[in-house]
Amino acid sequence: MDRVRCAQVQRRRWLGQRVIAYDSLPSTNDLAQQLARDGAAEGTVVIADQQTAGRGRLNRRWEAPPGSSLLLSIVFHPSAPFHAHASRFPMACGLGLLEGILKVTGVQGWLKWPNDVVVERASGWGKLAGLLSEVVLSEGEPQALVVGMGVNVNIAPAVLPGLAPNATSLLQVTGSQVNRTVLFEAILDAVEQLVDACRAGTDVLGLWRSKLAWIGQPVSLFTPDGTVQGEMVDVDASGALVLRLPDGQTATFSVGDVSLRPAAT
Ligand code: ADP
Numbered sequence: 001m002d003r004v005r006c007a008q009v010q011r012r013r014w015l016g017q018r019v020i021a022y023d024s025l026p027s028t029n030d031l032a033q034q035l036a037r038d039g040a041a042e043g044t045v046v047i048a049d050q051q052t053a054g055r056g057r058l059n060r061r062w063e064a065p066p067g068s069s070l071l072l073s074i075v076f077h078p079s080a081p082f083h084a085h086a087s088r089f090p091m092a093c094g095l096g097l098l099e100g101i102l103k104v105t106g107v108q109g110w111l112k113w114p115n116d117v118v119v120e121r122a123s124g125w126g127k128l129a130g131l132l133s134e135v136v137l138s139e140g141e142p143q144a145l146v147v148g149m150g151v152n153v154n155i156a157p158a159v160l161p162g163l164a165p166n167a168t169s170l171l172q173v174t175g176s177q178v179n180r181t182v183l184f185e186a187i188l189d190a191v192e193q194l195v196d197a198c199r200a201g202t203d204v205l206g207l208w209r210s211k212l213a214w215i216g217q218p219v220s221l222f223t224p225d226g227t228v229q230g231e232m233v234d235v236d237a238s239g240a241l242v243l244r245l246p247d248g249q250t251a252t253f254s255v256g257d258v259s260l261r262p263a264a265t
Contacts, residue, residue, distance in 0.1 A: 004047060004070070004180045014043040015074065015192035022046070024066070026053040029132055029148040032073035036136045036144035040075045045188070047072040054150060056130055062150045063163040070151040070184055074191070075144055082142045085198065087239055090115055090133040091208040092194035093147045097129055098211055099194075100187030101151070107173050110213035113232075113241050114255040117151075118166075118213055119173055125213070125262060126168025128152055149187070153178050209235055218263035219243070221253060228253075229263060 004021065018041065025031055025048040032046045048071050054062035064071060074093070078085030094115040101107050101117065109117040109128055117129035129151040136144040152160075152169035154177050160167040170178045198204055209215075214232045221228040221243065230243035233250060240254040 004049070004184050012189060012192050013196075014041075015195070016045045016188045017041075017043055019045045019047060022048040024048060024050040024052060027051055027055055027148075028071055028073040029055065029134055029146050032075050032146040032148070033134060033136050033144075036075045036077075036146060037138065042075065042077045043192075044075040045072055047184070051150075055132060055148075057132060062130055062132075064150060064152065065155060065159060068155045068159075068169075069153050070149065070180055070187070072184070073146050073148040075146055076195070077144050078142075079199070086133075086135060086142065086145045088198045088204055089145055089195055090131060090147055091204050091239065092198055093133075093149065093191050094131055095204060095208055095211065096187055096191030096194050097131070097149060097151065099190035100183060101128070101170070103190070104183045104186045105170055105174050105178055107170060111208065111211045112213050113235065113260050114239065119168060120213075121168065121173070125166060126173070127164065127166050128168055128170065128173070151183070151187075153180050153183060205235075205237065205239065208239070214260075214262050220261045220263050222259040222261070223253070232260075 028046045028048050035044055050066035051071050056062045076089050078089060094111050097117055098109050101109055107119060109119050112118045115131040116127055118125045118127050132148040134146050135142050136146060154171045155169035157172045160169060194204060217232055219232045230245045233242045233244050236242055236252060240252045242250055242252050244250050
């Protein structure tokens with residue numbers, strides 16, 4: 001098993017200047033949140049070869065065999081107004097993931113709203129990576145943002161169906177092992193540039209929208225109140241999902257307790 005080597009990379013200014021690497025952790029997001037509470041600097045990265053309690057949204061499990069994936073979390077300190085930046089940094093992270101994956105492997109991924117990375121395969125869509133954004137609160141006020149990424153890198157095809165029905169990996173898509181250190185660095189490079197652009201006033205919403213899978217197509221949205229069928233029309237300025245329902249009305253769904261799928265699956 002290759003190790004992710006985390007040498008300090010001089011070409012970046014702030015992201016990954018401090019990388020805290022573990023063989024095994026319950027959850028990189030949990031540790032990054034703790035570090036953020038204890039004052040960890042912007043751009044601190046936690047990475048682990050294995051998570052024993054990896055999480056997706058709403059405490060759904062994120063499963064990955066040891067040493068097979070990139071499992072990392074980044075600490076951000078968005079400037080005021082917190083939520084304006086905090087809504088865009090996860091988009092920048094999703095875009096950075098796509099860019100890093102494309103640069104290193106040539107694989108063109110798409111974003112499954114709100115932020116997972118999917119690829120189109122002959123057998124249908126496959127989920128290559130997940131993103132989990134969590135706001136760190138201090139006395140009820142937002143103090144930091146932690147964005148976690150789980151990228152299925154060298155997971156053997158035979159193992160994938162046991163992780164999730166639509167899981168795929170870069171190994172499965174490309175047929176080759178991918179050097180995780182090279183991918184790690186490429187993703188951080190891309191995320192740093194995109195977050196810098198956000199801070200400089202660029203709105204990444206348009207770019208993020210252009211990378212969303214299934215716009216204009218029929219989709220199913222799983223919500224706590226049941227499944228909603230509709231056409232994925234767009235996203236609004238906050239990043240919320242706009243669907244056209246069968247009766248012709250549009251409805252907007254914010255990021256939260258909802259999961260998107262193309263209608264056929
Ligand atoms: P959703 O796709 O429903 O928005 P989340 O973003 O909450 O899901 O991610 C958690 C879900 O991802 C889990 O419920 C599981 O179905 C799936 N999953 C868990 N581990 C992996 C993995 N390594 N690769 C792909 N999908 C996974």
